[in-house]
Amino acid sequence: MDNKIAVMGAGAWGTAIAKVIAERDKDVVIWSFEEKVRDDINNNRQNSRYLPDVELPQSVKATSDIQEAAEGKQYIIYAVPSLFLMDTLKKSIMVNSIREGKTIIAVITKGFIPTEHGPRLILETMEDYLPGFFRQSLVYISGPSHAEEVSCGKLTGLIAASENAKNSIRFRDLIKNPRLMVYSSLDVRGVQVAAAAKNVIAIAFGMLDALKTSGKAEMFGDGTESLLLAAGLNEIQTLGMALGATHPETFTSISGIGDLDVTCRSVHGRNRRFGREIIEKNILKSFKDIDDILARIGEIGYLPEGVAAAKYIKVLCEKHKLKMPVSTGLCRLLNREVEPMEFCRNLLVDWNIE
Numbered sequence: 001m002d003n004k005i006a007v008m009g010a011g012a013w014g015t016a017i018a019k020v021i022a023e024r025d026k027d028v029v030i031w032s033f034e035e036k037v038r039d040d041i042n043n044n045r046q047n048s049r050y051l052p053d054v055e056l057p058q059s060v061k062a063t064s065d066i067q068e069a070a071e072g073k074q075y076i077i078y079a080v081p082s083l084f085l086m087d088t089l090k091k092s093i094m095v096n097s098i099r100e101g102k103t104i105i106a107v108i109t110k111g112f113i114p115t116e117h118g119p120r121l122i123l124e125t126m127e128d129y130l131p132g133f134f135r136q137s138l139v140y141i142s143g144p145s146h147a148e149e150v151s152c153g154k155l156t157g158l159i160a161a162s163e164n165a166k167n168s169i170r171f172r173d174l175i176k177n178p179r180l181m182v183y184s185s186l187d188v189r190g191v192q193v194a195a196a197a198k199n200v201i202a203i204a205f206g207m208l209d210a211l212k213t214s215g216k217a218e219m220f221g222d223g224t225e226s227l228l229l230a231a232g233l234n235e236i237q238t239l240g241m242a243l244g245a246t247h248p249e250t251f252t253s254i255s256g257i258g259d260l261d262v263t264c265r266s267v268h269g270r271n272r273r274f275g276r277e278i279i280e281k282n283i284l285k286s287f288k289d290i291d292d293i294l295a296r297i298g299e300i301g302y303l304p305e306g307v308a309a310a311k312y313i314k315v316l317c318e319k320h321k322l323k324m325p326v327s328t329g330l331c332r333l334l335n336r337e338v339e340p341m342e343f344c345r346n347l348l349v350d351w352n353i354e
Contacts, residue, residue, distance in 0.1 A: 012147035014079030031069035071095040082111030101133030110195040112312040119312035136163040142195040144262035161185040190245030198260040199306030201232030205264035206275020274304035
């Protein structure tokens, strides 16, 4: 099983991670739900749908057979969106190498998982379905990164968080290269919360940025965006500590402020793009509420993970009695309870500006 690696998910980020690993002379199998993407990878050495203009090494292969992808692997990285993560896990955990605890598992998906007990963090939800060997041994990988940049060798830093320090180091050593720095962390909960919650703030940031550049709201400028980033980081830390984060410095490191900043400001950010399109294209007019958006997500053409995260964060705020006006206000906006400008005016009140 040595150096047998699978990436479950052929989106941009999964493909980029597979490319990085394969460039270290390792064979990588990507599981792709979409057969056209699978064939594109195998026949054309590219994933033109999700990561165009990037040539993949010959050692990257793709399959649409989920058990074939998972069987006999030393390392598996789950990279499917949070909406589909548990379904993918349930279909892959019956292979012998997972049932026998021979596989080391990491996750690069960002978000929360809905359960009958309410929204939960990704790793704890996965542990409920995996054999007992995996409890407190899963690795969560996150940080300020974009697939488009990592696949092209832009200098990037990531965090590999796990309660099992050895597994964190194993994935750190598997992924890192001279242009991809990977650091270990024990704060699994804090890193997961930061990864999920920053997408919500990025939608709000995209809205603010579109209003600023369009001239529709003269009171908004660069300083206003920094104010939103600061308020957003405070909300992320508030939620993280409520959900069991162990290291406050997680939120001032690359997995906290670093990931928040790049998600809000980068042109590659899907959540930022969605926020801008709320203003520029009135994209919400076609949807009734958050559930309608999630049910018809394919009509948008890309997946802004912050939509689902906003829904779940509102539930968590109510459960833990937390005040998070940006995140809960955005949930109200996505539910069509307020209009974009009303959402922005409400923030000014919450920030005691008016």
